[in-house]
Amino acid sequence: MLRLSRCYSLASIKFVQNQSTVFRPEYALKCGLEIHTQLKTRNKLFSQSTNSATPLLDTPNSHTSFYDIALPGTQPELNWEAVLFAMKLSLALDSQVNTISQFDRKHYFYGDQPQGYQVTQHYRPFARGGKINLSKELDGIDELSKDISILQLQIEQDTGKSHYTNADKDVVTLVDLNRSNVPLIELVTNPDFSDIKQVRAFIKKYQNLVRHLHISSGDLETGAMRVDVNLSINEFARVELKNLPNTSSIINAIKYEYQRQVGLISKGETSSLMESETRGWTGSSTVKLRSKETTIDYRYMPDPELPYINLAADVISGVKGIMPQLPDDIMKMLMQKPFELSLKDAKILTYNSNQNDMYDHEALRSYYLKTFHEFSKLVDEHSSAKLPTNWIIHEFLGDLNKLRIPLSKAQKILPPVVFAEFLKLLHAETISPTSSKLLLFHILETFKQSKCQDLSIPDFPRLIKEFELHAIDNVDSQELIGLCNDIIVEHTDDAFVRNLVSGKKKTSLKFLIGQGMRRSQGRIKPSEFEKQFKEILNIQW
């Protein structure tokens, strides 16, 4: 406690971001999130101007219709694609869609808000309720399972972007309205979060969900997803945290604010916590932006120019019919028989990290499932489930990244049915894993050298023969003894042998086997080496 209060009470001491934060049960944290998600519709919300996917590269004010910059006389017309996207998200969150929802004006003045109001959904939001389930198994939270309930989802328009400059000592704001009128969904959760892990897991899960549904890039860094946090401790008034550009800012701001409030409560200085306020994140501390006295009166009113949305029941059933399988269901499927993937591998096939330009997780998952299916037809053994996993997710992907070959191109010479044939050779021990690695890399490298133009399917038997990669079934025993003796002479000393034979350092045997595999270029099986080394050194364990 002393440490916590001192940490905040001395204003000059900066909060150390990686400091472990102790969340104590007597100071119960209660958090809710407000997430704005930019929809990647082709066009903007109330005009048909381009909703650019590359906002950082665009010429300012180049995607602006008369309506977007609020020229007098212009009127809004709803982009129905935003409604379709909102419907997809609502269904994925199990929210109750309001078949009648309406748009309302939220008035405030700001340079990047040319209309003087934002069109949002205040009185009748698009959907209410719903939840995201977090679990210990899939999301790594402390509880076995926890539902974070959704208060509501609303469609609204984004503002333009302000760039603050200090030109010729005269401070001006440069305004780019390319983002003005881009469709957003605002999602508000109930204050169900009680620790940081849950917040982190929720953001990751929600981010993946919007990417999975192809309704948003979900990137925090570009502002396509923006998160505000509502936080309170022990039922004191809630504090809203804004300006949180990435996950680490969100987490660090919550930690800082928790410690700040615990510090105040423990010293009995709770007067400032009796009324709600809005605070911003500077990167190292939270600072007060406004309190209740300066709360803006938004003067909400129904937008008189926009008809309300009136959806027939078949819209809900129709969109349900085109919904993809949801990430949690995919994860569970992949982690169960027959696939039995680890959590990490299942996530690679399910979560879109937006970080790899050689493949996307959906194409990779499809490739994996098809190859698995083809391979199962060839070997008909459940015990071989790990082969497709290891060889596609680890070896194949590793090679694609190393050689910079997109999966879409590599698939042309190694379609699932061909990759399954390759796996069959491994399964039958026609080639050893080491030789297989060499062969796979060689095939892909040759393909790359042809500038991905030579689309001939690899002839595995011919290549194995050409490079003498086939595993040696009948190893010449004298040759093997000679090879093992050479390795022992070159790589061991008395102490090494003593520790190995006594069983004190059993792992040394693996080192010797590794040397043998290297010398034989993987063509002699590890078990042959193990047997021979044990015999020569008289290892009894």
Place this chain on the structure above:
Amino acid sequence: MFNGIRLCRIPVANGLSRICSHRLASTGRVEIGKKFENMDQIRDYLSEHVWSVHEYLGTNLGEENLELPPVDFVKRLLRLSGLPLEGADIEGIQMRLAKQLSFINRMHNIPVAGKESMKEYDARLVQRETAQLSYENLLEAIACQEQDAEIGEVSGSWKATELAAESKNGYFVVKEGLLKNRK
């Protein structure tokens, strides 16, 4: 009271006229009149008295009888609107607001047929009742969306900042005083 609204297509060159017809076509129930041929026809149309402000304001209601909004209320509205308090004609604004409020109050008291069965979300300047949209309609509406260069929807088809008194490197310029330290 909205039934009398009649909106017309105006063939002027700046593209805004297209919005009127375009938007109205989508709303379905608002009448689109005959096309105007020249500016005189437009002037004649606009000068035609359909109703009088006095009808609603009441000619017998002199300015001296209007209930003026309090000074603090006016100042608060100015702050909300981002307008300067310094040098503001508070008395003039009080009077204008009082007239507007009187007008709105009278509008509220005008009998409207079918008011009892009316839903508040039907209260729109555009059509009162919005037809239900089926799944098929929704997909069609999405597929039919097209950009219109005449209203600036095609990227780069016009320079938005050319309309501004001040711009810099393609950005609109807002003086900081408008955004911060407002009184």
